[in-house]
């Protein structure tokens with residue numbers, strides 16, 4: 721599966737757009753801030769130049785974990801967070817999504833559901849995959865509720881698969897298939 725540039729995706733109250741040079745310092749701060757992803761994920765301490773190179777290379781690399789799209793509020797162009805996707809398995813063909821609202825004041829207002837919904841729509845449109853997935857710490861309630869709200873089903877869990885904050889954690893596996901997504905889109 722090859723990577724590709726993602727166009728701007730416009731929703732009701734937010735748009736997803738490719739990051740520009742002016743976005744990178746803010747994204748870098750969020751990406752490297754344990755408070756932004758805490759308490760449910762590992763965070764990395766990249767150098768800014770490595771981060772910049774990763775973001776620039778992401779469109780051509782389906783396995784890239786770099787942010788691919790900025791979540792921007794339409795009303796005031798406020799940058800709220802970022803999302804990405806990656807080809808998660810060396811043999812099996814599906815894509816996993818991930819999502820972070822770095823602006824913590826913007827959480828709990830539905831922006832996460834809207835952003836990930838736009839991304840999943842795009843992925844089923846742009847790629848020949850039959851499943852889009854996501855994984856999260858089994859205790860990350862906002863993350864798995866977001867997925868369930870969008871119609872993802874819990875398919876299982878991986879025990880002790882994620883190391884963060886000095887301990888191993890179990891991870892929930894979620895997925896939605898193309899027919900399930902299409903049926904959801906037809907529901908008023």
Ligand SMILES: CC(C)(COP(=O)(O)OP(=O)(O)OC[C@H]1O[C@@H](n2cnc3c(N)ncnc32)[C@H](O)[C@@H]1OP(=O)(O)O)[C@@H](O)C(=O)NCCC(=O)NCCS
Pocket residue numbers: 756757758760761818819820821822826827828829830831832833834855856857860861862863865866869
């Ligand atoms: C996960 C995240 C993107 C969710 O975005 P959000 O905009 O806050 O979520 P939404 O407002 O769209 O709500 C999604 C669902 O989560 C629920 N939710 C949101 N915040 C919650 C909280 N603090 N506690 C419990 N449930 C919560 C909402 O009620 C909603 O579920 P519902 O429709 O069944 O009521 C955001 O919390 C975040 O950035 N967290 C840190 C990064 C992270 O953990 N990313 C996921 C890594 S796998």
